Amino acid sequence: xLSAKLGEQHGMNDQGGPPRPQLPYDELHAAIGSDAAARxxxxxxxxxxxxxxxxxxxxxxxxxxxxGVHDAEARIANWWDDPETQRWIMTITxxxx
Numbered sequence: 001x002l003s004a005k006l007g008e009q010h011g012m013n014d015q016g017g018p019p020r021p022q023l024p025y026d027e028l029h030a031a032i033g034s035d036a037a038a039r040x041x042x043x044x045x046x047x048x049x050x051x052x053x054x055x056x057x058x059x060x061x062x063x064x065x066x067x068g069v070h071d072a073e074a075r076i077a078n079w080w081d082d083p084e085t086q087r088w089i090m091t092i093t094x095x096x097x
Contacts, residue, residue: 017095021085023049024075031071038069056093 025046032038045062048054066076079085 017091018084018088020049020054021079021082021088024079028066028072028075031075032069033071035069038066038072041065041069042072054092056089059089 023046025042028042029039032042041062045059045066048059048062063076063080066072069076
């Protein structure tokens with residue numbers, strides 16, 4: 001399953017930085033339901049996570065949009081605020097990726 005492997009298939013870099021955080025895509029997708037705009041944001045977030053040079057500002061924008069979706073708010077907040085996710089974001093920000 002692509003979503004389950006997303007966080008596992010990419011290392012941060014060849015120097016051994018933190019791995020990309022695994023987005024709970026299936027849980028978020030189920031929570032969002034039929035909200036087309038929210039699904040679009042979720043898919044865009046997943047695509048940016050899979051990008052070789054993810055933009056932390058764009059990632060934050062997708063997360064902020066998903067925090068506005070009542071049924072997804074807690075799940076996306078827990079994932080985004082997780083120390084492992086934040087460590088990765090700090091690493092890509094500092095690396096200028």
